Amino acid sequence: MRMSRALKGGLFKGVLFLSLLVGFLTLVVLLVDVFNDGLPFLDRTLLTSPPSGDPDIAGARPAILATIYIGALLLAFVVPIGVATAIYLEEYANKTRWYNRLLEINIQNLAAVPSIVYGILGLAFLVRGIGLGRVLLAGAMILTLLVLPTVIIAAREAIRAVPDSIRQGGYALGATQWQVVSRQVLPAAIPGIATGSILALSRGIGETAPLILIGAVTYISFDPTILGPFTALPIQIYSFLRLPQAEFKLLAAASIIVLLAILLTLNAFAIFIRNRYRRSW
Amino acid sequence: MSSIEPMTLGQIAQEHDEVETPKREVVFAVEDLAVAYASNVAIREVSLEVYKNAVTAFIGPSGCGKSTFIRCFNRMNDLVPSAKVTGNVLYHGKDLYADEVDPVEVRRRIGMVFQKPNPFPKSIYDNIAFGPRVLGLKDNLSDRVESALQRAALWDEVKDRLKESALGLSGGQQQRLCIARCLAVEPDVILMDEPASALDPISTTRIEDLMHELKREYTIVIVTHNMQQAARVADMTAFFSVDVAPDGGKRTGILVEYDRTSKIFTTPADKRTEDYVTGRFG
Numbered sequence: 001m002r003m004s005r006a007l008k009g010g011l012f013k014g015v016l017f018l019s020l021l022v023g024f025l026t027l028v029v030l031l032v033d034v035f036n037d038g039l040p041f042l043d044r045t046l047l048t049s050p051p052s053g054d055p056d057i058a059g060a061r062p063a064i065l066a067t068i069y070i071g072a073l074l075l076a077f078v079v080p081i082g083v084a085t086a087i088y089l090e091e092y093a094n095k096t097r098w099y100n101r102l103l104e105i106n107i108q109n110l111a112a113v114p115s116i117v118y119g120i121l122g123l124a125f126l127v128r129g130i131g132l133g134r135v136l137l138a139g140a141m142i143l144t145l146l147v148l149p150t151v152i153i154a155a156r157e158a159i160r161a162v163p164d165s166i167r168q169g170g171y172a173l174g175a176t177q178w179q180v181v182s183r184q185v186l187p188a189a190i191p192g193i194a195t196g197s198i199l200a201l202s203r204g205i206g207e208t209a210p211l212i213l214i215g216a217v218t219y220i221s222f223d224p225t226i227l228g229p230f231t232a233l234p235i236q237i238y239s240f241l242r243l244p245q246a247e248f249k250l251l252a253a254a255s256i257i258v259l260l261a262i263l264l265t266l267n268a269f270a271i272f273i274r275n276r277y278r279r280s281w
Numbered sequence: 282m283s284s285i286e287p288m289t290l291g292q293i294a295q296e297h298d299e300v301e302t303p304k305r306e307v308v309f310a311v312e313d314l315a316v317a318y319a320s321n322v323a324i325r326e327v328s329l330e331v332y333k334n335a336v337t338a339f340i341g342p343s344g345c346g347k348s349t350f351i352r353c354f355n356r357m358n359d360l361v362p363s364a365k366v367t368g369n370v371l372y373h374g375k376d377l378y379a380d381e382v383d384p385v386e387v388r389r390r391i392g393m394v395f396q397k398p399n400p401f402p403k404s405i406y407d408n409i410a411f412g413p414r415v416l417g418l419k420d421n422l423s424d425r426v427e428s429a430l431q432r433a434a435l436w437d438e439v440k441d442r443l444k445e446s447a448l449g450l451s452g453g454q455q456q457r458l459c460i461a462r463c464l465a466v467e468p469d470v471i472l473m474d475e476p477a478s479a480l481d482p483i484s485t486t487r488i489e490d491l492m493h494e495l496k497r498e499y500t501i502v503i504v505t506h507n508m509q510q511a512a513r514v515a516d517m518t519a520f521f522s523v524d525v526a527p528d529g530g531k532r533t534g535i536l537v538e539y540d541r542t543s544k545i546f547t548t549p550a551d552k553r554t555e556d557y558v559t560g561r562f563g
Contacts, residue, residue: 094362165399169459171360173412173466174389183415188402 034260038253046254050221051236055247060255063236066136066216066224067205067262070232073140074147074204079197081144082151083186086193089152090159091181111149118146119213127214134215136230142210147200154196158189191274198270202263208234233259290558291547293512297493305332308470308500309354314368316349316358323349324534327368329519331470336492336501338511338542341521342557346534347504348396350521351472353377354502355391356384389416392463396475398455400447400462405439408447408458412466425465432498433461434491453484460491464499471495473503477510489514508558511542518542520554 049059085107093100122142132138162185170180216231218239224230231239233255240252309331316323324346331337331354339347349358356377358364370377377387401408409426413419426443430436435457439450447458456476463471473492477485492501492514505511511518519539523532538545538554549555 096362163399165395165397166401168357168360168393168395169399169401169462170411170415172355172357172388172393172395173415173462174385175411175415176385179415183411184401 034253034256036253037250038255038257041247041250041254042257046251046258051219051239052221055245055251058240058248058251060233060236060240060251060258062220062222062224063231063233063255064258064262066220066230067233067259069136069224069226070140070143070230071201071205071262071266073137073226074143075197075201077140077144078148078151078200078204079193082148082197082200083155083193085148085152086155086159087181087186090156091177091185107149107152111153115146115207116209116213118142119210121145122210122214133227134217134229135227136224137226138214139211139216139230139232142214143204143207146207146210147204150200150203151193151197154199155189155193158192158196159185161192162188194270194273198267201266205232205259205263206234208232208238211235233262289546290508290512291543293509294515294543294546297513297516305335307331308333308373309502310369310371310374311353312369312371314350314353314366314370316346316353317365317367318361319363322531322533324521327536329536329539331500331502332517333500334496334498335516336496336503336514337517337519338515339502339504339519339521340506340508340511340557341534341537342523343506344532344534345521345523347521348474349534351474351502351504352393354470354472355388355393357388357393359384389466390468391470391472392466392468393472393474394456394459394463394476397479398452398459400450400455400458402446402448404444405447405450405458406443409462409465412462416466418466429461429465430458432464432495433457434487434494435461451484453480453487456480456484456488457491460488460495464495468499470500470502473501475504475506478506485510508546512546515542518545520545520549520551520557522553522557 045057046059046061047064048061049057050062051060052058089100089104089107093103095101119142122138122145126132126138126141127134132141166184166188167180170184171177175183211232212235215229216235217229218231218235220229220231237252237255237259240248240255307330311327311329311331314327315325327350339351341347352358353366353370354372354377358366366378372387372391376382401411403411406426409429410422413422413425418425427436427440430439435454438454439458447455450458456479460471460476477488480488489510492503495501496516503511503514517539518541520537521534522537524535525532538549538551540550544550545554546558549558555561
C-alpha cells in the first residue's frame with residue numbers, strides 16, 4: 001500500500017518535471033540556436049549603423065532606438081493610467097452600481113481583443129482621426145491601449161492582495177481614504193504592480209502587427225524621433241529575414257539577441273524595484 | 282479532589298472591584314442603537330453608557346453582534362457599504378452620527394485595536410509614526426514614538442531595532458505594537474475587538490496588565506469571548522445574546538444585561554446571563 005502511494009507520488013513528480021522540461025528545453029534550444037547564428041554579427045555595426053542592402057555594413061540602430069523610445073513612452077503612459085484605473089475599481093467603485101460592473105466586464109474583454117484590432121483602431125483614430133500621422137508616438141499610444149488591460153488586471157490583483165486588516169488599521173488611526181490608499185495599499189502593492197507592468201511592457205515591445213498596421217516602415221536609415229516615422233525591432237527582424245542574402249538571417253538572429261537583451265534589462269530593473277520595496281518593509 | 286479550589290469568575294471580578302462605584306463621567310451614551318447589513322439586522326435595541334477611565338467589556342456568544350456594536354463607536358461600520366446604523370451614539374454628549382461629524386475625526390479620537398494583530402508592513406518606527414504623520418503631528422515624532430512604545434510596555438523590547446520590520450515581532454509584541462500605534466495619536470478612547478484571542482496565555486496576561494495601566498489615562502472598551510478575561514479586566518460588563526425570531530429565521534443580537542462586572546459574575550439579574558457565565562450555555 002505504502003509502496004504504491006510512494007510510486008504514485010514519484011510518478012506525479014516526474015510528470016511535473018517533464019512539463020517543466022518542455023518549456024525550458026524549448027527556450028534553451030531557441031537561445032542556443034539564436035546565439036549560434038547571431039553572435040558573430042553582434043557587433044558595433046549592428047548597434048550603430050542603419051540598415052543597408054549590404055549585409056556587411058547593415059545595422060539596426062534606428063529600430064533599436066525606436067523600440068527603446070516606444071518602451072519608455074509605453075511605460076510612462078500605461079503605468080499611471082493602469083494603476084489609477086485599478087485603484088478606482090478596487091478602492092473607490094461601488095460594485096453594486098451597474099456602470100462599475102459594466103466597466104469591469106469591458107476591461108476583461110479588452111484583454112482578449114486581438115492586437116491587430118488595436119492596430120485598426122490606432123489607424124482610424126490616432127493616425128487619421130486626430131491626425132497624428134504615422135509616427136512613433138502613435139505607435140506607443142496604440143501599444144499602451146493594447147497592454148492597458150493587462151496592467152489594470154495585474155494592478156487590481158496586487159491591490160486586492162493587500163489584506164483588508166491593513167486598510168482597517170489605517171482608517172482606525174484617523175487616516176483618510178486617500179492616505180490609506182497612497183501610504184499603505186499602494187506601497188504594499190508595488191511589487192505586484194511592477195511585475196505586471198514589466199510583463200505588459202515585454203508584450204508591447206514584442207508586438208508587430210498593430211505597428212505594421214499604423215505604418216511603421218521597414219526601412220529607415222535615420223534615428224527616430226517621437227513625432228517622426230519609425231520602425232521597431234520586431235519589424236526590423238522580420239524585414240531582415242525577408243531579404244535574400246543568407247547573411248541577413250544571421251543579422252536577424254543578432255537583432256533578436258538585442259531585443260532579448262533589452263527585455264532582460266527591463267526585467268532586471270523591475271526585479272530591482274520589487275526587491276527594494278520588499279526590503280523596506 | 283484538587284487541593285486548590287479554582288477561583289470563580291465572581292471572585293476574580295470582586296478582586297479588583299471598587300467597593301464604592303464612584304460617580305463616573307459618561308463617555309458614550311448609546312440610545313436604542315441598531316445596526317443592519319442590508320436587510321439583516323445584526324443587533325438592535327441597545328442602550329448603555331460607557332464610563333470614563335474604566336474598562337467596559339462586551340461578552341456573549343458568537344453572532345450576538347458585539348463586534349458589530351463596538352465598531353459603532355468609531356464609525357468603522359461606515360466602511361461596509363451595506364451597513365446602516367440607526368439610533369444614537371452620544372460621545373461626550375455629541376451625536377457621533379450627526380451629519381456634520383467627520384468619521385475620520387471620530388477615529389482619530391477613538392482608537393481601535395483589532396482581533397488579529399495588523400502591523401503595517403513597515404518598520405516598527407514607521408508603524409507608530411503613521412498615525413501622527415497622517416494627522417500632521419510631525420513635531421517631535423521620535424519622542425511620540427518612544428512615548429507610545431513606553432506606554433504600551435514595548436519600548437525595552439524594541440528600542441534597539443526600531444528600523445526593523447514590524448512583521449518580525451512575535452504575535453504578542455505585534456499586538457502591543459498595535460496598541461502603541463493607537464496611543465501615538467493620543468486618543469480619548471481605545472476600542473479593543475478581542476485583542477488577545479490570537480495570543481498565547483503569557484502575551485494575553487501582558488495585554489491584560491496593560492489594560493489595567495491604560496485605563497488610568499484612557500477609556501477602554503473591549504469585546505471578548507473569554508469570560509475569565511472580562512472578569513479580570515473589566516469594571517463594567519455587558520452581556521449580549523442572540524434573539525432568534527419566533528419562526529426560527531432571523532437571528533439578531535440583543536443586550537441582555539449591563540452592570541458592574543462583579544455583579545454580572547456573582548448575582549446577574551437575568552437568567553440568560555446566569556446560564557452563560559456559569560457555562561450552561563454558549
